[in-house]
Amino acid sequence: MRTTLRPRRRPSRTETAFEAAVSAFLWAFRILLVLLVVVGSILTLSSGKFDLETWVDLIVNGAVQGGIYALIALGYTMVYGIMKMINFAHGEIFMIGMFAGYFTSVILDDAGILNASPLASVFSFLLMMLIAAIASTLVALAVERVAYRPLRNSPRLVLLISAIGASFFLQYTVAGLVGPGIFRYPDIDILEADVSLPLLSAVGIKWIEVVVIVSALVMMAVLYLFVMRSKIGTAIRAVSEDKQTAALMGIDVNRAIVTTFAVGAAMAGAAGVLYGQLWGQVNFYSGFIPGIKAFTAAVLGGSGNIPGAMVGGFVLGEAESIGSLLIIDGLGVPSPGQLKDVIAFTILVMVLMFRPQGILGERLSRSRA
């Protein structure tokens, strides 16, 4: 039951030598990391190697990437909130959205619609996102039905392993169906063009970047309203809070859970199209790393916390984008871009270690240590 209030460390017990050593080690670890960040930043900034334009560029990139992370993270966080499970296959749901968008785009391109006129392009892109959202939702519901629902009352580790199984099944199913190669998204000309508005043209932002940020924000706003205002959204929150009481109040727990999966998957699918169009390519493995990073974003914001996932996504995007140049380059590491992913995973471990409730606090943090 979720009533025990358990402090992280018990001050009353005397610490053994081992525990003292551990806490000394952890402190040294923290200090070392802070030192690395500070020294790296100072060295980079004082070297003056990068001008303002580079930084603005990085910040924009971070926001774009962060928007996509946030969209995926919402699925993780909502499912975590309602089922207390890590949906390991969520990255693959995102990847399926990428592929659905890719195939839609190729078909539209073959039909000559994709770049026929600006209006046709906009319509095509919306259609891609819609089809991707539908495809992802269908797959997510199937996964939920086959791999998660029968295990709802099993130990968490059993659910996680089943989710890992689902993740690998989806990855290699896609690899088997379409082949293991890399597929190039057809270009959409109006999205590749630079923005020619007075303020933005100076920094050279592409339309696709604007589209990603705006659609991410719009989708998040819609989701937020859906969860806070709609009847089923209220049901989802109630079930997240307390499954048994919600069931006693006449809420259809099953329907709330299925809706959660569907909504999360739809967001991930749409995010897949944004991601695919942004980077221009897709592969059966494309969902795995973004999936883990989005999970990091969800943890960073506070698992089960919807605004937290949004904030976490943007923070992670910026940290990755700026961090590799600001911190790692300053330390004299060759090709700092290679270590971009290290930042995300380090943040994940750091947050889990030092602030497991995340930036905005885990909404249900009472129940766990």
Place this chain on the structure above:
Amino acid sequence: MTAGSTAGASLGVARGWGAWKQVIIVGLLFAGAALYLTLVGIVGTFEERDVIEDVVTVGQGVLLLTAIAAGYAGARKAPAGATNIIIAAAVTGLMAGAALSLLILVGPGVGLRDYLPNASPDLYNLISGADLLSVENTRDMWRGDAFPTTFWFPALIGMSLGTLGGLLSLLPRFVRNLIIALTMALIVMGLFASIVRSPMLQHDLTSGLARELFASNGLRGGGVITVVGLVLLAYLAWVLLKPAQRYRALPPETRQHPALVIPAGALLLLFVLLLPLGFTGFIPSVIALVALYALMGLGLNITLGLAGLLDLGFVAFFAVGAYTVALLTSVGDFGLGWPFFMAIPFAILAAMGFGLLLGLPILGIRGDYLAIATLGFGEIIAILARSDLLKPFIGGPAGITNIPKPLASIGIEVGPDSWLAGPNQIYYISLVSIAVIAFVAVRLRDSRLGRAWVAIREDEDVAEALGINLVQTKSLAYMLGAAFAGLGGAVFASLYGSIQPSSININVSILVVTIIIIGGMGRIPGVILGAIVIIGLPELFREFAEYRFLLYGVALIMVMRWRPEGLLPSQVGRQEMHHEEGLTMEGEGSGPPSAATTDATAAAGTNGGA
């Protein structure tokens, strides 16, 4: 399963309709499964291998079995009555076949191959029976230029085989099991034919026999007769003499009597020791690899099986061990040229050190989060291994090469034909390590520390309240797991003679976890069986390799669903995994029981997909 079997007279009609709806759902699931198997490429890939030479390939067999299974599953859902059962079976079989008919009708016309490359003319030829019926002008048909005249073929075959599956369900259990056993035996022997054949051909005594029984690819007529005969005999013996029941009926003193146990153990030991000597070619290295993964599985078994810590960053310590040995023993650019056996302790120590270093910060984290955090570690190590940052020390993407085999590193050169050739050295080193780990694991399990691990796995809060130091106990488990992972990496580097960052990826961790889960958590024979199934089969049958992770994914889900304790579980593990809160890290409330509906239709879907 619910409807139909208990149909009362008054409710017969209503229940009948419900049952027919279920039958249709089963049919749809199997139609999906048939399409999935063809389009994902399994059927096409396994076309290369025969079960029976020139009669049936594994690829065809998969489709035929799908149709039979569809009929059988349909029959199980049908309303009572033989007629109903046969009709239901025919309908589900027809639906599975009709899905392929639809593929033949629609696929070529819409250019499906542009999107799904497996929808190739070869596949269409196979499923439409064009080869069998010697249809002309198939090329036009599969370009979409001509009407595919044999589109009815899979539907007809599906319906016939579905009916057969339905009949199968009407047979008494005794006969049905015999037919299933025969089919399985034929498939297994067909698969193993080429592997059994090559050593037999080398001796004059057996070479003639080998030619009679086995083709280079599949069974010959003689082989089929032999397999059928042997299975019949074995089955009759099994049913009539009931050896398993008799054995179980024996009192424990007799079963564990030294006169019985010692010869059996000695035979087993002899078999294990001589195993790689019976083979030539690539098979000894497969055996060595199986032993290596069994060793790593046993290592992770301490972390996951005993202490309940799901470590997805296993590959990080594997990498540390591999690179340590590479650096110390390589006679190439980065190495010191040490003897292998001197480098091993350092590899283990380095991995343990890393285990402690990485473990301490995260061991306060709850179970499922720990899994993801360790996954992050694995990725960090992989990124570092191929980064330019460490390139001057460990070679970047090219890795470290020229790692000598263990004996070569101490100056003993053995020829490739010697019984101590490269892979066999690795095999025996792995065997010794397995023995050591198994001993350590058994001793630890029954020790104070082992009981503390089990307590933590069961309930952290209670364990802590009982005075168990969580961080200390957990970090010991984590370090031991890391040590064995490091040993595994060290042996791996020596087996392949080089180590590259491309070998350091999440799939290694997943493989080892899968071995433990499939084999049975916490038990040594289970882990070894898991290693044979998970590593051995795909290495022996290259066709599996492409789909191994797909099949493992299915296997993980199925095992978690129906047998979470694994194939060869321990008694305790069985009780734990079926207990609702067995492995949770804290007392999280479980949902209302109504949510725990298991559903047979979804089950049928997973079966079909596998």
